[in-house]
Amino acid sequence: MAAELSPIDQAKFVAARRSVDFVESGMKLGLGTGSTAAWMVRCLAERVRDDGLEVTCVATSTRTVDLARSCGLKVVSLDDVKWLDLTIDGADEFDQNLNLIKGGGAALLQEKIVATASDRMIVIADAAKEVAQLGAFPLPVEVVPFGWQTTKALIEETLYSLDVLNREVSLRMAGDAPLRTDEGHFLLDLNLKRIGNPRQLALVLNQIPGVVENGLFIDICDVVVIGQGDGRVTVRDINSGRIENGAVDITESRNIFADLD
Numbered sequence: 655m656a657a658e659l660s661p662i663d664q665a666k667f668v669a670a671r672r673s674v675d676f677v678e679s680g681m682k683l684g685l686g687t688g689s690t691a692a693w694m695v696r697c698l699a700e701r702v703r704d705d706g707l708e709v710t711c712v713a714t715s716t717r718t719v720d721l722a723r724s725c726g727l728k729v730v731s732l733d734d735v736k737w738l739d740l741t742i743d744g745a746d747e748f749d750q751n752l753n754l755i756k757g758g759g760a761a762l763l764q765e766k767i768v769a770t771a772s773d774r775m776i777v778i779a780d781a782a783k784e785v786a787q788l789g790a791f792p793l794p795v796e797v798v799p800f801g802w803q804t805t806k807a808l809i810e811e812t813l814y815s816l817d818v819l820n821r822e823v824s825l826r827m828a829g830d831a832p833l834r835t836d837e838g839h840f841l842l843d844l845n846l847k848r849i850g851n852p853r854q855l856a857l858v859l860n861q862i863p864g865v866v867e868n869g870l871f872i873d874i875c876d877v878v879v880i881g882q883g884d885g886r887v888t889v890r891d892i893n894s895g896r897i898e899n900g901a902v903d904i905t906e907s908r909n910i911f912a913d914l915d
């Protein structure tokens with residue numbers, strides 16, 4: 655129920671609710687992963703039900719596949735459709751250029767493949783995710799399990815050569831064992847505090863043997879929808895420079911089953 659939601663969850667709902675206004679019937683859609691994306695999946699399912707929209711969805715994690723199907727959405731594989739009209743996803747941080755850190759929910763690899771295969775990517779976020787400089791959120795890097803400690807050492811060496819001052823690298827755990835992504839890989843979280851040159855870092859990380867992908871999304875996001883706990887919402891389009899302010903009725907979240915992950 656909306657009255658029981660924290661302001662941050664209300665803000666996530668607001669961004670998610672506004673984002674599904676961009677969906678048109680016939681679209682092929684990428685569905686992100688995480689608590690904000692989970693709201694979006696529910697809002698989308700409501701539009702499909704109430705407005706008769708017909709959409710085909712590709713999900714970015716097994717969690718999102720399960721949620722979308724349980725909401726009655728049609729989910730296919732990316733290989734079934736190959737290209738998408740629009741992807742809507744959350745983020746851990748975004749800057750003024752709409753470059754992102756993603757992967758806090760361990761889904762960065764499929765998220766980056768799906769977003770890159772989309773004509774447009776919309777990021778949905780609460781206002782606290784906006785930063786002047788990326789890096790306060792530890793940067794997730796997906797690595798193959800084979801020789802992961804060597805890969806970690808190579809990452810640390812690379813950070814040193816780039817003069818990155820803060821370079822704590824830790825293996826993400828799930829209880830007593832390393833967390834496995836949907837693709838069976840491990841995740842290293844790079845606590846860098848500040849990322850001076852995200853474009854350069856994204857490129858050099860992916861050149862290290864054993865690195866599968868990193869959580870920096872550079873020049874991928876087109877639009878950010880920023881929600882606030884009181885219902886205010888801002889839509890910012892990086893290509894047109896257009897900024898639109900509006901509001902969402904937060905009581906609408908009562909109609910949506912709020913099984914947040």
Ligand SMILES: O=C[C@H](O)[C@H](O)[C@H](O)COP(=O)(O)O
Pocket residue numbers: 686687688689690691743744745746755756757758759760761762765
């Ligand atoms: O791997 C997970 C994703 O990149 C999420 O979109 C990101 O962590 C944001 O998640 P949330 O909406 O739960 O803050």
